[in-house]
Amino acid sequence: MNAESTARHRARRGEGERLRGEILAAAQALLIETADTSAVSIRAIADRVGVTPPSIYRHFADKDALMMAVCSQVFAQLDEAMEKAAAGAEDPFDELCRKGHAYVAFGMAHPEHYRLVFMIKHTLTKPRTLDPSELPGTEAFQHLQDTVRRAFDVRTPGVEVPDEFATTCALWTALHGITSARISLPDFPWPPLDDQLALFVAPWRGLLEPHPVATSKPHGKSAKSKR
Amino acid sequence: MNAESTARHRARRGEGERLRGEILAAAQALLIETADTSAVSIRAIADRVGVTPPSIYRHFADKDALMMAVCSQVFAQLDEAMEKAAAGAEDPFDELCRKGHAYVAFGMAHPEHYRLVFMIKHTLTKPRTLDPSELPGTEAFQHLQDTVRRAFDVRTPGVEVPDEFATTCALWTALHGITSARISLPDFPWPPLDDQLALFVAPWRGLLEPHPVATSKPHGKSAKSKR
DNA sequence: TGTACATCAGTGAACGCGCGTTCACTGATGTAC
DNA sequence: TGTACATCAGTGAACGCGCGTTCACTGATGTAC
Numbered sequence: 001m002n003a004e005s006t007a008r009h010r011a012r013r014g015e016g017e018r019l020r021g022e023i024l025a026a027a028q029a030l031l032i033e034t035a036d037t038s039a040v041s042i043r044a045i046a047d048r049v050g051v052t053p054p055s056i057y058r059h060f061a062d063k064d065a066l067m068m069a070v071c072s073q074v075f076a077q078l079d080e081a082m083e084k085a086a087a088g089a090e091d092p093f094d095e096l097c098r099k100g101h102a103y104v105a106f107g108m109a110h111p112e113h114y115r116l117v118f119m120i121k122h123t124l125t126k127p128r129t130l131d132p133s134e135l136p137g138t139e140a141f142q143h144l145q146d147t148v149r150r151a152f153d154v155r156t157p158g159v160e161v162p163d164e165f166a167t168t169c170a171l172w173t174a175l176h177g178i179t180s181a182r183i184s185l186p187d188f189p190w191p192p193l194d195d196q197l198a199l200f201v202a203p204w205r206g207l208l209e210p211h212p213v214a215t216s217k218p219h220g221k222s223a224k225s226k227r
Numbered sequence: 228m229n230a231e232s233t234a235r236h237r238a239r240r241g242e243g244e245r246l247r248g249e250i251l252a253a254a255q256a257l258l259i260e261t262a263d264t265s266a267v268s269i270r271a272i273a274d275r276v277g278v279t280p281p282s283i284y285r286h287f288a289d290k291d292a293l294m295m296a297v298c299s300q301v302f303a304q305l306d307e308a309m310e311k312a313a314a315g316a317e318d319p320f321d322e323l324c325r326k327g328h329a330y331v332a333f334g335m336a337h338p339e340h341y342r343l344v345f346m347i348k349h350t351l352t353k354p355r356t357l358d359p360s361e362l363p364g365t366e367a368f369q370h371l372q373d374t375v376r377r378a379f380d381v382r383t384p385g386v387e388v389p390d391e392f393a394t395t396c397a398l399w400t401a402l403h404g405i406t407s408a409r410i411s412l413p414d415f416p417w418p419p420l421d422d423q424l425a426l427f428v429a430p431w432r433g434l435l436e437p438h439p440v441a442t443s444k445p446h447g448k449s450a451k452s453k454r
Numbered sequence: 455t456g457t458a459c460a461t462c463a464g465t466g467a468a469c470g471c472g473c474g475t476t477c478a479c480t481g482a483t484g485t486a487c
Numbered sequence: 488t489g490t491a492c493a494t495c496a497g498t499g500a501a502c503g504c505g506c507g508t509t510c511a512c513t514g515a516t517g518t519a520c
Binding site: 246278279281282285 | 462463464465466
């Protein structure tokens with residue numbers, strides 16, 4: 001009778017996947033609109049799709065599986081955003097800066113998704129999470145590590161290089177700190193985001209390029225450190 | 228009849244505060260034992276104390292107020308731990324290192340308390356949190372900023388100093404990143420904590436002491452950077 | 455010293471709520487003959 | 488082309504649960520006379 005009933009058509013035989021997609025989309029929308037993980041219940045999602053709660057179980061084993069699927073979907077977008085941001089980079093260091101910025105921006109644009117993946121305890125003792133590498137966001141981490149490797153590669157040869165993985169962890173942890181702090185305490189009088197990012201990222205240039213060799217574009221302020 | 232009934236005595240006229248203390252202690256214990264915020268319900272706390280749920284409302288307006296009190300109590304301990312760790316410091320930079328270490332150690336020792344205060348959204352639109360400075364952990368932050376100020380004070384005079392508050396934020400954010408990441412993803416193959424802390428804190432010495440003036444104790448590795 | 459009374463810490467029972475999940479089912483869609 | 492049947496996407500009703508919170512109360516403790 002109403003718009004709802006005309007909008008929803010029962011899926012054809014082979015089209016079982018259609019509802020699956022609609023469920024994921026509805027969960028995403030609710031997560032964004034309510035900005036409250038606890039508001040995204042099986043019932044609320046079903047309501048949004050225009051379907052009854054049990055029909056969700058035809059497409060997802062349980063709520064955890066659904067939420068995992070939601071996260072995977074969003075973190076594919078994170079990886080995409082970071083790769084896109086890195087596309088026009090001049091050098092690996094610039095790439096790190098751009099990726100860092102994209103990371104924080106993404107987290108702040110999807111705070112509840114971010115919370116779901118990185119701010120809630122994930123333990124391997126839960127049988128659900130079989131493989132730590134199956135955690136959403138793994139591609140993005142891998143690609144970040146690739147950039148770190150590339151940054152190491154352009155360094156002056158012969159100079160000792162810190163552990164690649166540990167460096168990526170440190171970098172990621174810094175980005176995570178900025179992102180999660182702002183998500184949790186949005187009313188704290190944070191300094192401007194760009195300033196804070198700069199404070200974190202600047203030392204990395206020093207770490208990666210101790211000898212000012214490939215620095216093609218001094219960004220104005222570098223003169224100061226020369227006295 | 229049982230140990231419970233002999234342990235609990237009804238408070239005397241003026242001793243209403245006694246149950247209040249027991250409730251807080253029980254909440255703390257539950258938070259630590261279960262490591263699960265959602266397991267700490269009014270009912271569970273009452274059970275633990277050996278009292279019925281309604282009697283909690285004689286001492287706390289509602290659950291939020293109770294949890295806030297729990298956090299305040301623990302974060303007084305955080306401040307204490309950081310101040311204690313800083314006590315034997317040689318110089319302000321050493322003090323920053325020690326406080327940083329104490330901060331992360333505290334967070335990892337009280338993951339659920341940490342989550343409650345720093346990993347859950349606190350918005351001022353909630354009438355509950357009237358004043359951001361009333362958020363637990365404020366003293367610790369203030370004291371950290373004091374140390375930053377002291378560190379700035381011992382710098383070579385005449386050298387431009389970054390904003391004190393912004394610097395404290397950056398430092399705190401780094402510590403928060405390390406702490407919250409390890410709490411949320413305990414099974415991730417993190418590099419050793421000390422290595423990661425060193426990676427973060429080292430650049431700050433450079434920031435704070437660009438001229439190697441007061442560096443009394445080169446820690447062996449400094450020779451490397453001199454070639 | 456003894457009794458009537460006020461205080462108030464803690465109780466017992468119940469409220470309404472929303473949750474995840476289950477079960478047997480319905481009925482439109484597609485297929486075989 | 489027409490009919491009987493199998494499939495399976497989605498339904499309706501209900502389950503048991505634990506939650507925060509309320510209400511009128513009980514009965515030990517202390518006080519006034």
